[in-house]
Amino acid sequence: xxxxxxxxxxxxxxxxxxxxxxxxxxxxxxxxxxxxxxxxxxxxxxxxxxxxxxxxxxxxxxxxxxxxxxxxxxxxxxxxxxxxxxxxxxxxxxxxxxxxxxxxxxxxxxxxxxxxxxxxxxxxxxxxxxxxxxxxxxxxxxxxxxxxxxxxxxxxxxxxxxxxxxxxxxxxxxxxxxxxxxxxxxxxxxxxxxxxxxxxxxxxxxxxxxxxxxxxxxxxxxxxxxxxxxxxxxxxxxxxxxxxxxxxxxxxxxxxxxxxxxxxxxxxxxxxxxxxxxxxxxxxxxxxxxxxxxxxxxxxxxxxxxxxxxxxxxxxxxxxxxxxxxxxxxxxxxxxxxxxxxxxxxxxxxxxxxxxxxxxxxxxxxxxxxxxxxxxxxxxxxxxxxxxxxxxxxxxxxxxxxxxxxxxxxxxxxxxxxxxxxxxxxxxxxxxxxxxxxxxxxxxxxxxxxxxxxxxxxxxxxxxxxxxxxxxxxxxxxxxxxxxxxxxxxxxxxxxxxxxxxxxxx
Amino acid sequence: xxxxxxxxxxxxxxxxxxxxxxxxxxxxxxxxxxxxxxxxxxxxxxxxxxxxxxxxxxxxxxxxxxxxxxxxxxxxxxxxxxxxxxxxxxxxxxxxxxxxxxxxxxxxxxxxxxxxxxxxxxxxxxxxxxxxxxxxxxxxxxxxxxxxxxxxxxxxxxxxxxxxxxxxxxxxxxxxxxxxxxxxxxxxxxxxxxxxxxxxxxxxxxxxxxxxxxxxxxxxxxxxxxxxxxxxxxxxxxxxxxxxxxxxxxxxxxxxxxxxxxxxxxxxxxxxxxxxxxxxxxxxxxxxxxxxxxxxxxxxxxxxxxxxxxxxxxxxxxxxxxx
Numbered sequence: 001x002x003x004x005x006x007x008x009x010x011x012x013x014x015x016x017x018x019x020x021x022x023x024x025x026x027x028x029x030x031x032x033x034x035x036x037x038x039x040x041x042x043x044x045x046x047x048x049x050x051x052x053x054x055x056x057x058x059x060x061x062x063x064x065x066x067x068x069x070x071x072x073x074x075x076x077x078x079x080x081x082x083x084x085x086x087x088x089x090x091x092x093x094x095x096x097x098x099x100x101x102x103x104x105x106x107x108x109x110x111x112x113x114x115x116x117x118x119x120x121x122x123x124x125x126x127x128x129x130x131x132x133x134x135x136x137x138x139x140x141x142x143x144x145x146x147x148x149x150x151x152x153x154x155x156x157x158x159x160x161x162x163x164x165x166x167x168x169x170x171x172x173x174x175x176x177x178x179x180x181x182x183x184x185x186x187x188x189x190x191x192x193x194x195x196x197x198x199x200x201x202x203x204x205x206x207x208x209x210x211x212x213x214x215x216x217x218x219x220x221x222x223x224x225x226x227x228x229x230x231x232x233x234x235x236x237x238x239x240x241x242x243x244x245x246x247x248x249x250x251x252x253x254x255x256x257x258x259x260x261x262x263x264x265x266x267x268x269x270x271x272x273x274x275x276x277x278x279x280x281x282x283x284x285x286x287x288x289x290x291x292x293x294x295x296x297x298x299x300x301x302x303x304x305x306x307x308x309x310x311x312x313x314x315x316x317x318x319x320x321x322x323x324x325x326x327x328x329x330x331x332x333x334x335x336x337x338x339x340x341x342x343x344x345x346x347x348x349x350x351x352x353x354x355x356x357x358x359x360x361x362x363x364x365x366x367x368x369x370x371x372x373x374x375x376x377x378x379x380x381x382x383x384x385x386x387x388x389x390x391x392x393x394x395x396x397x398x399x400x401x402x403x404x405x406x407x408x409x410x411x412x413x414x415x416x417x418x419x420x421x422x423x424x425x426x427x428x429x430x431x432x433x434x435x436x437x438x439x440x441x442x443x444x445x446x447x448x449x450x451x452x453x454x455x456x457x458x459x460x461x462x463x464x465x466x467x468x469x470x471x472x473x474x475x476x477x478x479x480x481x482x483x484x485x486x487x488x489x490x491x492x493x494x495x496x497x498x499x500x501x502x503x504x505x506x
Numbered sequence: 507x508x509x510x511x512x513x514x515x516x517x518x519x520x521x522x523x524x525x526x527x528x529x530x531x532x533x534x535x536x537x538x539x540x541x542x543x544x545x546x547x548x549x550x551x552x553x554x555x556x557x558x559x560x561x562x563x564x565x566x567x568x569x570x571x572x573x574x575x576x577x578x579x580x581x582x583x584x585x586x587x588x589x590x591x592x593x594x595x596x597x598x599x600x601x602x603x604x605x606x607x608x609x610x611x612x613x614x615x616x617x618x619x620x621x622x623x624x625x626x627x628x629x630x631x632x633x634x635x636x637x638x639x640x641x642x643x644x645x646x647x648x649x650x651x652x653x654x655x656x657x658x659x660x661x662x663x664x665x666x667x668x669x670x671x672x673x674x675x676x677x678x679x680x681x682x683x684x685x686x687x688x689x690x691x692x693x694x695x696x697x698x699x700x701x702x703x704x705x706x707x708x709x710x711x712x713x714x715x716x717x718x719x720x721x722x723x724x725x726x727x728x729x730x731x732x733x734x735x736x737x738x739x740x741x742x743x744x745x746x747x748x749x750x751x752x753x754x755x756x757x758x759x760x761x762x763x764x765x766x767x768x769x770x771x772x773x774x775x776x777x778x779x780x781x782x783x784x785x786x787x788x789x790x791x792x793x794x795x796x797x798x799x800x801x802x803x804x805x806x807x808x809x810x811x812x813x814x815x816x817x818x819x820x821x822x823x824x825x826x827x828x829x
Contacts, residue, residue, distance in 0.1 A: 192665030337544025347718025
């Protein structure tokens with residue numbers, strides 16, 4: 001405890017240095033904008049600014065503080081275009097569209113934006129507190145997560161997401177299968193064989209998650225907007241001045257708390273990040289509290305769950321990075337690279353050897369979270385007014401931003417073709433009444449599931465018993481079973497309480 | 507002739523002569539990292555950027571061209587930018603292996619011009635601090651007795667550099683590389699996590715990434731796969747060769763240019779590299795970025811690459827990766 005306090009004291013003295021404080025604020029603000037732009041997410045934000053921070057000759061702690069500000073700023077900002085435009089701003093914000101956008105369409109954009117800002121703040125702050133208190137213990141636990149445990153975690157994720165099944169079970173399963181198939185493209189890690197690359201070198205490393213999100217969600221949404229506009233079905237939305245109310249917070253407090261815990265722990269695990277965290281948090285929340293079937297139609301709890309979770313996960317991903325030198329997400333992998341570039345060896349000795357860097361970063365995360373809330377709440381009205389921009393200006397603008405965003409990351413025209421093709425594909429899927437969320441989740445969870453299952457079986461030499469050889473995987477399987485059974489059982493009991501005999505309905 | 511004119515002539519002569527021993531005139535020099543920022547190729551380019559800057563006329567820009575594990579860049583420099591005399595592209599032994607196994611398409615090592623190196627890293631056989639393996643011999647004995655009894659893991663796929671290191675160990679132990687129980691992780695970080703968590707027993711990593719972990723004492727390096735002993739902090743660790751196993755894995759990091767670059771442009775870069783190698787500063791930059799000196803430029807590198815690729819081709823054929 002004492003080392004934590006002295007560490008934090010060191011950290012705050014670094015982070016409160018006027019220049020570093022300015023960088024936290026600048027990073028958070030830039031991050032919010034980067035996150036809000038479809039196509040640019042935390043990974044690209046950090047990747048684009050890393051060479052700049054290096055080129056400007058910042059001290060390592062200043063550079064890291066700036067980059068980390070962009071990282072969690074982007075996790076905040078990702079929700080904005082999810083809510084307003086139904087276009088996820090980044091990978092962790094896909095689930096935010098499900099309830100966030102219906103709220104905006106119902107004229108409550110301001111309420112959705114402010115409520116999710118609060119949820120992000122709680123999730124982010126919760127993560128930093130746990131990070132500063134228990135980082136070494138958590139990291140030691142996280143590395144004991146074996147491939148078999150990841151398989152169990154993915155089963156749990158699939159189970160929690162079974163609640164996403166929409167109108168048609170067949171279409172949901174087909175959608176998930178399409179996602180799984182997209183995930184198999186690229187060099188297969190376990191055998192080194194290229195799969196479905198058709199001799200095109202651009203496909204060797206697979207399709208980036210962001211390309212799928214921007215293409216399937218973003219481009220498809222834009223095509224739908226254009227279609228509605230042509231057919232004159234587009235309704236303009238009223239300017240809305242709604243804002244988060246205390247009653248909302250009271251209703252959502254447990255959803256936020258649960259999602260923060262789920263998000264943080266999934267973020268701490270080296271193999272999973274914000275996108276898995278927000279998906280599991282949403283699925284679990286829907287399973288637990290969607291008794292009136294309001295999720296997906298603009299339920300505030302369905303909005304806060306993924307938002308609290310993705311911010312908590314961003315903080316959680318810092319744990320293995322800072323204590324073990326192991327990245328917990330794609331973005332922290334780049335932050336690790338940044339440390340190396342500044343001649344700092346990341347790893348277990350970072351806190352003792354370079355306390356100003358490690359603790360300075362932690363302290364800047366406290367400041368950054370407060371700063372983000374302060375930046376975000378007053379801007380809600382401004383952001384919400386974006387919806388009053390006439391669609392014929394807004395749609396091409398978003399398309400241009402998405403194309404520029406994607407091109408900035410990689411500078412490869414291949415990706416532009418890909419988002420266009422995926423957009424057309426996504427538009428067809430929507431015409432056929434497919435929900436796109438299962439496609440994305442199949443894509444994320446599928447590759448994690450496949451790779452870890454094959455890793456587990458290589459470790460055990462083909463013995464399937466290895467999958468349930470550990471208490472962690474067994475616990476997760478039990479939880480997975482519970483999350484499927486519990487709502488059914490609860491519903492049945494509720495009917496019994498009302499005096500209905502369930503047998504009559506069977 | 508007046509003194510003024512003599513003076514002017516001397517000045518002109520001096521200005522012509524100066525660049526010959528000081529700086530290479532390169533217009534808008536660029537180092538292309540064929541990956542996202544923050545990775546190994548980025549670091550390689552930073553070495554060129556910092557280390558070569560005093561020896562070229564303009565600061566070197568680092569740009570990124572990710573895609574297909576470096577294949578996109580290799581194809582671009584073999585199709586559209588074949589004569590770009592301003593740009594060098596980072597490569598590593600992993601890129602050479604990809605050329606050998608055909609992952610870079612139809613283009614071979616003969617289609618580009620190899621310019622200079624940034625330095626080298628070496629393979630390392632790593633176990634957890636409380637592992638039953640105290641030295642390489644115990645591990646090799648287990649490999650000989652029953653190759654499938656040891657779980658090996660690393661950050662690369664089957665057929666990658668990391669897998670090759672394990673395959674070479676098994677071959678030396680008299681076993682077939684295909685009998686190795688190899689687990690492919692998504693990057694070195696995940697593999698180290700799996701080693702610390704006990705999912706895998708042996709990690710075939712690199713020396714450079716082990717610097718921070720050595721001091722923490724959570725892992726032990728059984729042997730390094732370098733030709734000779736390394737300096738501190740690795741001075742106490744034996745090489746595999748010392749232990750009686752003829753296994754060596756050098757990760758060469760360097761740069762290539764398009765195949766149609768003029769001899770003149772190529773020579774400018776080679777001169778810049780050679781000038782940098784002679785300085786103490788370059789050695790310092792190498793060290794800071796976690797690399798060990800292995801300095802070759804121009805014809806020397808060209809010859810070395812051809813030899814290395816041939817060796818990789820032999821190993822890959824033997825391991826059944828190519829026919």
